[in-house]
Amino acid sequence: MLTTNPFDDDKLREECGIFGVYxxxxxxxxxxxxxxxxxxxxxEAAGITSFDGTEFHTHRAMGHVAGNFDREEVIGGLKxxxxxxxxxxxxxxxxxxxxxxxxxxxxxxxxFAVAHNGNISNATYLxxxxxxxxxxxxxxxxxxxxxxxxxxxxxxxxxDRLIDxxxxxxxxxSLICVTSEGLIACRDPLGIRPLVMGxxxxxxxxxxxxxxxxxxxxxxVRSVEPGEIIIVNDNGLSSHKPFMRTQARPCIFEHVxxxxxxxxxxxxxxxxxxxxxxxxxxxxxxxDVDYVIPVPDSGTPAALGYAEASGIPFELGIIRSHxxxxxxxxxxxxxxxxxxxxxxxxxxxxxxxxxIVLIDxxxxxxxxSLKIVQMMREAGATEVHMRIASPPTMNSCYYxxxxxxxxxxxxxxxxxxxxxxxxxxxxxxxxxxDGLYRALGEGGRDxxxxxxCDACFTGDYPxxxxxxxxxxxxxxxxxxxxx
Ligand code: SF4
Numbered sequence: 001m002l003t004t005n006p007f008d009d010d011k012l013r014e015e016c017g018i019f020g021v022y023x024x025x026x027x028x029x030x031x032x033x034x035x036x037x038x039x040x041x042x043x044e045a046a047g048i049t050s051f052d053g054t055e056f057h058t059h060r061a062m063g064h065v066a067g068n069f070d071r072e073e074v075i076g077g078l079k080x081x082x083x084x085x086x087x088x089x090x091x092x093x094x095x096x097x098x099x100x101x102x103x104x105x106x107x108x109x110x111x112f113a114v115a116h117n118g119n120i121s122n123a124t125y126l127x128x129x130x131x132x133x134x135x136x137x138x139x140x141x142x143x144x145x146x147x148x149x150x151x152x153x154x155x156x157x158x159x160d161r162l163i164d165x166x167x168x169x170x171x172x173x174s175l176i177c178v179t180s181e182g183l184i185a186c187r188d189p190l191g192i193r194p195l196v197m198g199x200x201x202x203x204x205x206x207x208x209x210x211x212x213x214x215x216x217x218x219x220x221v222r223s224v225e226p227g228e229i230i231i232v233n234d235n236g237l238s239s240h241k242p243f244m245r246t247q248a249r250p251c252i253f254e255h256v257x258x259x260x261x262x263x264x265x266x267x268x269x270x271x272x273x274x275x276x277x278x279x280x281x282x283x284x285x286x287x288d289v290d291y292v293i294p295v296p297d298s299g300t301p302a303a304l305g306y307a308e309a310s311g312i313p314f315e316l317g318i319i320r321s322h323x324x325x326x327x328x329x330x331x332x333x334x335x336x337x338x339x340x341x342x343x344x345x346x347x348x349x350x351x352x353x354x355x356i357v358l359i360d361x362x363x364x365x366x367x368x369s370l371k372i373v374q375m376m377r378e379a380g381a382t383e384v385h386m387r388i389a390s391p392p393t394m395n396s397c398y399y400x401x402x403x404x405x406x407x408x409x410x411x412x413x414x415x416x417x418x419x420x421x422x423x424x425x426x427x428x429x430x431x432x433x434d435g436l437y438r439a440l441g442e443g444g445r446d447x448x449x450x451x452x453c454d455a456c457f458t459g460d461y462p463x464x465x466x467x468x469x470x471x472x473x474x475x476x477x478x479x480x481x482x483x
Contacts, residue, residue, distance in 0.1 A: 010364050010365050010366070010367050010368040010369075011257065011298075011362070011364055012253065012257065012258075012362065012364055012393065012397065012401050012402065012403050012456070013089050013401065013402040015041070015042060015088060015089045015117070015118075015119070015400045015401060015402055016041060016042050016086060016087065016088045016089070016101075016115075016116065016117040016118070016208075016400060017035065017038030017039070017040075017041030017042055017086070017087045017117065017207075017208040017209070017212075018038075018084065018085070018086050018115040018116070018117050018174065018175075018176050018195075018206070018207070018208050019031050019034030019035050019038060019084065019085050019115075019176070019205070019206070019207045019208070019212050020082075020083065020084030020085070020115065020176035020178065020183055020185065020205070020206045020207075021034075021082065021083060021084075021183075021200075021203055021204070021205045021206075022081075022082050022182065022183040022203060022204045022205075022232040022233075023081050023082065023202060023203050023204070023232075024081055024200065024201075024203040025081065026075075027050055027078075027080055027081050027082055027083035028048050028050045028057075028069075028075050028078030028079075028080070028083045028085075029075050030083070030205075030216050031048050031050075031083045031084060031085040032048065032065055032069035032070070032075060032085070033215055033216050034085070034205070034207055034212040034213075034215060034216055035048070035065045035069070035085045035086070035087050035212075036065045036066060036215065037209075037211050037212040037214070037215040037260075038087055038207070038208055038209060038211075038212050039064060039065055039087055040258075040260060041087055041117075041208060041209075041258065042086075042087035042088040042089045043064060043087070043089065044062065044063075044088055044089050045060065045061065045062045045063065045087070045088050045097075045099075045100040046060070046061060046063070046064065046065045046068055046069065046085065046086065046087045046088070046100070047059065047060030047061070047085060047086050047100045047101050047102055047115075048060075048069065048078055048083055048084070048085035048086075048102070049078075049083065049084060049085070049102040049104060049113035049115075049178050050078040050079060050080040050082065050083035050178070051080045051082045051083070051111065051113075051178050051179075051180070052079040052080030052081075053080065053081075055079075056104060056111045056113060056178070057077055057078045057079055057080065058078075058102065058104055058113065059074050059077065059078060060097060060100040060101070060102075061097075061100070062097065062100070065087060082178055082182070082183055083178065084102055084113065084115045084176040084177070084178045084183065084206075085102070085115060086100075086101035086102055086115035086116070086117075088100065088101060089402055098138060098139045098140075099139045099140060099141045101114070101115050101116060101141070101143060102114055102115045102178065103138075103139065103141065103143055103144055103147060105147045105151060107150065107151050107158075107161075108151075109157075109158040109161065109179075109180070109181070110158075110179060110180030110181065111178075111179065111180050112147065112150065112158075112177060112178075112179050112180075113177060113178040113179070114143060114146060114147060114175055114176075114177045115175065115176045115177075116142075116143040116146070116173055116174070116175050117172075117173070117174045117175075117193045117194075117195075117208055117400060118171060118172030118173040118174055118188065118192060118193045118399060118400040119142055119171050119172055119398060119399050119400040119401075120142040120143075120145055120146070120169050120170070120171045120172075120173065121170050121171035121172075121398045121399070121463055121464065121465045121466060121467055121468065122169065122170045122171065122464070122466035122467055123142035123145045123171075123467060124466075124467040124470070125466045125467055125470065126145045126149065126168060126169070127145050127148075130145065130148045130149070130152065133152070135148045135151075135152065145169070146165055146166070146169065146173070146175070149164070149165030149166075149168055149169070150162055150164075150165045153165055158179060158181050158184075159184075159229070159231065159240065162177075162184065162186070162229065163229070163240075163242045166186070166188075166243075167242075167243070169188075170463045170464050170465075170466060171188070171192075171398065171399060171463055172188055172190070172192035172193050172251075172399035172400050172463075173186070173187070173188045173193070174186070174187045174188070174193040174194065174195035174208065174224070175187075176195075176206050181231070181233055182231050182232050182233025182234070183204070183206070183231070183232045183233070184229065184230070184231050184232075185197070185206040185224055185229075185230045185232075186224070186228065186229040186230065187224045187225065187226055187227065187228060188226065188227070189226055189227035189243040189244070189245075189246055190226055190246065190247075190248055190249040190250075190453070190462050190463065191223075191225070191226025191227070191248040191249070191250045191266070192249060192250060192251050192399045192400075192453055192462070193208070193250075193251060193399070193400055194208055194209060194223070194250065194251075194254055194259070194265050194266065195207075195208060195223065195224040196208075196209065196210050196213065196220060196221075196222070196223050196224065196264075197221045197222055197223070197224055197230065198210075198213035198218035198219055198220050198221055199218060199219050199221050200216060200217060200218035200219070203218075204232045204237060205218050206224065206230075209259050209260060209263040209265070210263045210264045210265075211259075211260045211262050211263045214262070220264065223266055223267070225241070226246075226248040226250070227241055227242075227243040227245065227246075228240070228241055229241075229242065247449050247450075247451070248451070249450065249451070249452055249453040249462040250265070250266050250452055250453065251399065251401075251452065251453050252436065252440075252452035252453060252454045252457075253390075253397075253401065253456065254270070255268065255270055255273045255274070255277075255439075255440065256274075256277070256361055256362060256389065256390045256436075257298055257361045257362060257390075258401075261274060261301055268440060268441075271301050273439055273440060274301030274302050274305065274361075274389070275301050275302065275304055275305035275308070276305060276438075276439035276440075277301075277302050277305060277389045277390075277431060277435070277436065277439040278301065278302035278303055278304060278305025278306035278307075278308075278309065278359065278389060279305040279306065279308065279309035279439075280305075280431060280435040280436070280438055280439050281302065281305075281306055281359070281387050281388075281389055281429075281431045281435065282305070282306040282307075282309035282310040283309060283435075284429070284431065284432060284435050285387055285429035285431075286310055287357050287385050287387075287427065288355075289312060289354075289355040289356055289357045289383065289385060290312070290313070290354040290355050290356065291312065291313055291314070291315040291317060291350070291351070291354055291355075291356045291357075292306050292307040292310065292312050292313065292314050292315070292356075292357055292359060293314075293315055293316070293317035293318060293351070293356050293357065293358050293359070293376075294314075294316070294318070294358075294359050294360075295318060295344070295358055295359065295360040295361075295368075295369075295372060296316070296318055296319070296320040296344070297320060298360070298361040299358075299359045299360040299361055299389065302359050302361065302389035303359035306357075306359055306387065312357075315347075315350055316347060316350075317346065317347045317350050317351045317356060317358075317376070317381075318344050318345070318346060318347065318358075318372065318375075318376075319344070319345050319346075319347055320343060320344055321342060321343055321344075321345070344372060344375065345375075346375050346376060346378070346379035347379075348379045348380065351376055351379045351380060351381045352379060352380030352381070353380055353381075353382060354380075354381055354382065355381070355382055355383040355385075356376060356381050356383070356384055356385070357385040357386070357387055358372065358373070358376065358384065358385070358386045358387070358425075359386075359387050359388075359389060360372075360386065360387075360388055360389065361388070361389050361390060362388060362389070362390045362393055363388055363392070363393065363410055363411065363419065363423075364393055364403075364404065364409060364410070365404060365408055365409070365410055366410035366419060366422055366423055369386065369423040369425075370422065370423045370424060373386065373423050373424050373425050374424065377424075383426045384425055384426055385425060385426050385427045385428070386420075386423065386425040386427070386428045386429075387428075387429055387430075387431075388428070388429070388430045388431065389431055390430065390431055390436060390457070391430050391431055391432060391433045391436060391457040391458075392411030392416070392419075392430050392457065393409055393411055393456050393457065394406075394409060394411045394412045394456070394457065394459065395409070395412070395455055395456050395457070395458075395459045396409075396456070397455065397456050398461070398465055398467075398468055399453065399455075399463075401456075403456065410422065416428060416429070416430065433445050433454060433457055433458060436454070436457075437450075437451070437452075440452075445458075
């Protein structure tokens, strides 16, 4: 039986990528290309909705963009000059076709299709209220709550309905909506998830990352600002900022791991930030070894920065196979323990007899780190040290990132020394939170007004977590009842 590749489960996973275009020939084909560039942000399912001026057309499928949207009979059916699409892992709502986005509804204002990156942290609370007032949900996705709030708003104009809906929502959302009135893009007031705008001739494009603009040959114009709603239609482009201004808190993990290194996120080159992170790590936690070795591919830019700052040679001591698909033999099968070798193999000649420091972006469960350290020892490394290009990941994310429950995060249960013993390294050290902010060009983390969301490291969540608080208090009530 085929299932999700078990060797990808030791990373936090970004949940979604979105891409939309207004006014171009072959809009759906362009969206498919853009989604292809965002495939790293979600590999379970993909969907595209287009609008031809009269009708909306949608195709949604489980699996990758390639294979689903490279067939003429699919792309040819997605007619029109405006389209938006979505790639996803599941954040909330189980993985089934009815949860695959864009989600669509016929509203009194016309058709409305939405592609959402993020997670609504009071979706359960809002949904309960909507169902109580008669709303009938088609999916279990948090995104559908936004559609129902727009549908049931007392406002008349679509923009006012959307503002009314978003004022009730807490959490993270970057949205691209295909509507009868044009393409709408917006970002939550804290700007937790990224969203950028580009231009290709007269066409306007929105995407989760600039790399998707590059792929379609578009020019990067700017980031959509936190709290901004942009409407593009036959009257041109209009920007609206209806929410109270507040300190933006974009996700700092985009710089650590989620975004592609060739993207620009909120004005910063992800590649440059990752190299700067490696340099900070070398300054904070230097070690006398023969080689700096990245855990590929995500540890590579930080390892380059570490090597440059420390003067220790950078070498590829682990070779990654790019041919391990996301489907693989079911966990528990007899060859599961060989899996890490399918993805990563030691460059035996290089590491034998050498002292090495491995650089990885983060430790989630620690299972991959343990196997990689073992692999290096078996290949003959005399000392295996590990340096992590972010602080210990101690808390779950409620903003559109797949994190294991807190108890399964190694750092929430163990001290650094206990983690070192668990992964069997000679030494282990993490970047400090101040070092992470220094890599972003700041003096350190401002505890009063941090410039980013860093809750998975610090526990400082920038929004209320209504649904989570309800779960917690229900748990406590239950405990009281039992006790
Ligand atoms: S909790 Fe972590 S992963 Fe989630 S948005 Fe904040 S920084 Fe990003």
